[in-house]
Amino acid sequence: MRHLLSTRDLERASAIRLLDVAEDMAQTADRAVRTLPALRDKTVVNLFFEDSTRTRLSFEAAAKRLSANVITFSAKGSSVSKGESLKDTAQTLLAMGADAIVVRHHDSGAAHRLANAGWIDAAIINAGDGTHEHPTQALLDAFTIRQRRFGADARGRGLDGVRVAIVGDILHSRVARSNVWLLHALGADVHLVAPRTLLPHGIDTWPVAVHEHLDEALALAPDAVMMLRIQSERMRDAFFPSAREYGREWGLTAERFAALGPDTMVMHPGPMNRGLEISSVAADSSGSTVLAQVTNGVFIRMAVLYLLVAGSGSDADPIGGQG
Amino acid sequence: MTALLIRGAALLGGAPADLRVRQGVIVDRGSLSAEAGERVIDAEGLVALPGLVDLHTHLREPGGEASETVLTGTRAAAAGGFTVVHAMANTTPVADTAGVVEQVHRLGQRAGYADVRPVGAVTVGLAGEQLAEIGAMARSAARVRVFSDDGHCVHDPLLMRRALEYVATFDGVVAQHAQEPRLTVGAQMNEGALSSELGLAGWPAVAEEAIIARDVLLAEHVGARLHICHLSTAGSVDIVRWAKARGIAVTAEVTPHHLLLTEELARSYDARFKVNPPLRRDEDVHALRAALADGTIDIVATDHAPHPVEAKECTWAEAAFGMVGLESALSVVQQAVVETGLLDWAAVARAMSTAPAAIGRVEGYDEPLAEGSPANLTLVDPAHRRSWAVSDLRGRSTNTPYTARELPGRIVTTVHRGVLTVDGGELLGPEAVIAAHQEVDHG
Numbered sequence: 001m002r003h004l005l006s007t008r009d010l011e012r013a014s015a016i017r018l019l020d021v022a023e024d025m026a027q028t029a030d031r032a033v034r035t036l037p038a039l040r041d042k043t044v045v046n047l048f049f050e051d052s053t054r055t056r057l058s059f060e061a062a063a064k065r066l067s068a069n070v071i072t073f074s075a076k077g078s079s080v081s082k083g084e085s086l087k088d089t090a091q092t093l094l095a096m097g098a099d100a101i102v103v104r105h106h107d108s109g110a111a112h113r114l115a116n117a118g119w120i121d122a123a124i125i126n127a128g129d130g131t132h133e134h135p136t137q138a139l140l141d142a143f144t145i146r147q148r149r150f151g152a153d154a155r156g157r158g159l160d161g162v163r164v165a166i167v168g169d170i171l172h173s174r175v176a177r178s179n180v181w182l183l184h185a186l187g188a189d190v191h192l193v194a195p196r197t198l199l200p201h202g203i204d205t206w207p208v209a210v211h212e213h214l215d216e217a218l219a220l221a222p223d224a225v226m227m228l229r230i231q232s233e234r235m236r237d238a239f240f241p242s243a244r245e246y247g248r249e250w251g252l253t254a255e256r257f258a259a260l261g262p263d264t265m266v267m268h269p270g271p272m273n274r275g276l277e278i279s280s281v282a283a284d285s286s287g288s289t290v291l292a293q294v295t296n297g298v299f300i301r302m303a304v305l306y307l308l309v310a311g312s313g314s315d316a317d318p319i320g321g322q323g
Numbered sequence: 324m325t326a327l328l329i330r331g332a333a334l335l336g337g338a339p340a341d342l343r344v345r346q347g348v349i350v351d352r353g354s355l356s357a358e359a360g361e362r363v364i365d366a367e368g369l370v371a372l373p374g375l376v377d378l379h380t381h382l383r384e385p386g387g388e389a390s391e392t393v394l395t396g397t398r399a400a401a402a403g404g405f406t407v408v409h410a411m412a413n414t415t416p417v418a419d420t421a422g423v424v425e426q427v428h429r430l431g432q433r434a435g436y437a438d439v440r441p442v443g444a445v446t447v448g449l450a451g452e453q454l455a456e457i458g459a460m461a462r463s464a465a466r467v468r469v470f471s472d473d474g475h476c477v478h479d480p481l482l483m484r485r486a487l488e489y490v491a492t493f494d495g496v497v498a499q500h501a502q503e504p505r506l507t508v509g510a511q512m513n514e515g516a517l518s519s520e521l522g523l524a525g526w527p528a529v530a531e532e533a534i535i536a537r538d539v540l541l542a543e544h545v546g547a548r549l550h551i552c553h554l555s556t557a558g559s560v561d562i563v564r565w566a567k568a569r570g571i572a573v574t575a576e577v578t579p580h581h582l583l584l585t586e587e588l589a590r591s592y593d594a595r596f597k598v599n600p601p602l603r604r605d606e607d608v609h610a611l612r613a614a615l616a617d618g619t620i621d622i623v624a625t626d627h628a629p630h631p632v633e634a635k636e637c638t639w640a641e642a643a644f645g646m647v648g649l650e651s652a653l654s655v656v657q658q659a660v661v662e663t664g665l666l667d668w669a670a671v672a673r674a675m676s677t678a679p680a681a682i683g684r685v686e687g688y689d690e691p692l693a694e695g696s697p698a699n700l701t702l703v704d705p706a707h708r709r710s711w712a713v714s715d716l717r718g719r720s721t722n723t724p725y726t727a728r729e730l731p732g733r734i735v736t737t738v739h740r741g742v743l744t745v746d747g748g749e750l751l752g753p754e755a756v757i758a759a760h761q762e763v764d765h766g
Contacts, residue, residue, distance in 0.1 A: 085637050086637055086638055086641075087636050087637065105638065107638035107639065107640040108511075108521060108522035108523050108592070108638075108639065108640065109521065109523070112592045113592050113593075113637075113638055113639075116591070116592075116593075117593075129522070130522050130523075130640070131522035131523075131524075132522030133522070171519075174522060177520070177522065200518075200519030201514050201515055201516070201518070201519055201525055201527070202515045202517070202518075202519050203516075203519060204516075205516040206516075
């Protein structure tokens with residue numbers, strides 16, 4: 001694997017390997033010395049054309065835990081906001097000696113373009129591109145589901161037969177896209193739930209079951225319910241009439257939450273709109289994985305950086321022995 | 324050299340014959356022997372076609388000289404076998420006055436590579452609010468007959484009705500860029516499963532088809548002619564077929580790229596494949612080819628749209644729409660519809676010369692390669708094969724989608740008003756072309 005651009009072309013074996021390496025990374029979190037030397041003298045650039053404090057901090061923490069030099073380049077206030085092109089920015093970073101570029105961009109395909117246009121020779125990690133993909137988010141979601149489901153026995157496993165319902169603005173969600181492909185590759189039974197206005201055209205060709213009503217999907221007793229953030233400005237574009245109606249029809253209300261099985265995971269990529277797509281009682285419940293997702297995000301990003309940047313020895317054990 | 328003898332060319336792909344050109348006119352045709360002072364062009368194995376007529380070209384001048392000028396664009400045209408181009412109105416300033424269209428027309432005359440027929444804007448500034456001075460442009464020295472807001476749809480139905488009526492008054496035609504603007508806000512590529520996967524905002528087929536359906540009915544109601552630019556979907560074909568069966572005076576064009584390329588190319592996020600209307604599905608490509616073969620679609624037009632490098636070396640959403648197409652048009656048509664057995668060369672001549680000339684009211688193209696016709700012709704070597712490269716381009720911009728694609732055919736010779744603009748596969752220099760025109764005009 002040279003870059004991580006999408007989960008669409010991630011095979012099951014590679015995905016499981018990534019999750020397993022993340023398990024290794026998670027174990028190091030309990031050590032007295034948590035920093036690993038794996039990326040010493042390597043430079044990781046966080047290139048953020050779009051604000052995302054959470055994702056940026058997660059990647060920064062991951063790179064630092066691997067001893068990399070970290071440069072963060074935010075578009076706001078930099079030459080990028082003054083009209084510098086993606087190409088020129090990439091070549092500037094190349095001149096700085098970047099080994100890996102973590103890129104977040106408001107346009108779909110930006111990471112793909114950086115990886116393939118011949119502008120720069122560095123590992124490219126997609127940290128979210130437009131409405132296309134957000135592969136590390138899907139990986140951390142899969143990691144979280146696997147760990148909750150299988151605990152210490154998670155290593156080496158897929159998610160075969162695990163039923164996951166993803167609810168909300170599928171149309172505009174890169175998180176949903178990355179999760180669809182990854183969860184499918186891992187053998188999960190994926191269900192998407194949204195009003196028809198927020199379902200992408202041609203979704204019938206995706207390897208998922210589609211529901212227009214949340215109650216219909218919840219009746220199938222999913223193992224995990226993943227609520228997507230809904231942007232209330234969507235109602236101005238006639239995707240739904242009001243926040244209240246959206247919450248009533250597609251929100252994980254207290255009533256819907258109460259009807260879920262006791263082991264059902266409640267997931268959210270954050271930031272949450274409490275009272276809109278998710279009720280506080282659901283978000284703060286013991287079934288909620290919201291904070292675990294944040295913690296696991298660092299491990300997944302460590303695994304990705306390690307596998308892409310540590311070089312030809314990346315098949316070696318990253319932490320020098322199991323535990 | 325204004326006396327030419329073209330030997331042994333397959334006229335419109337038919338039987339080989341000779342053509343004699345004197346003072347800008349085809350004076351003889353048949354089995355001819357060389358005369359003194361005559362340049363003999365051996366055209367054995369070549370197909371002779373009438374000079375190609377492009378109804379849809381962006382020459383960018385005035386205002387966009389970084390991408391193309393009238394001179395560079397008509398050089399690209401000659402290299403592609405064209406002798407007439409219709410220069411679209413979306414320049415800066417917009418071609419919405421007699422002054423601008425006359426300037427563009429004159430620049431074409433001065434360059435001498437092809438006749439430049441300016442297209443006039445339908446509305447002032449392409450803003451879709453009030454009619455441009457259509458009469459003044461029609462009566463100007465540029466004699467404008469095609470009016471279009473191309474790049475923008477004349478979406479207001481009342482304004483479109485008035486435009487059809489008013490343009491008909493001057494024997495013109497409205498060439499509609501059929502795109503419902505509200506259905507295509509932020510649109511990036513064909514809407515379907517692939518756009519959903521790639522996360523690129525969709526440009527649904529219905530946004531084109533709804534406007535075409537409305538406009539053929541308007542054209543019927545007011546009894547005016549209507550031309551549809553760059554038709555791109557199977558559904559649009561069905562509507563135009565229905566309209567023609569009903570006797571509505573509608574004509575339609577398809578671009579070479581819509582006859583060959585599909586939306587799958589967007590997977591690369593390489594903005595060279597970003598065009599408006601977008602590349603569609605395989606089934607659309609096949610419907611467009613069939614429609615060109617059965618006459619539902621009348622013409623092929625390039626929509627040659629030059630852009631500077633930086634407008635394509637960026638993310639897909641940031642990139643400009645459009646591709647250059649003059650140099651590659653005939654090769655792409657050969658690959659898409661000739662080699663697939665759908666059109667013979669006579670039909671290609673109709674779709675790329677006779678019919679577009681008739682729509683644009685261009686004189687001298689109604690009897691291709693006939694004795695007494697103006698000497699506008701091109702000789703193509705259909706057996707030639709090449710891997711298309713940026714070095715095959717002759718315009719100022721390089722945004723071709725065909726790089727590294729194997730394409731058939733090569734323009735060996737182009738004759739514009741009796742003057743060689745391409746000779747032995749090489750584009751002639753500006754001074755040589757100007758000098759030859761003077762010789763024809765005064766010799």
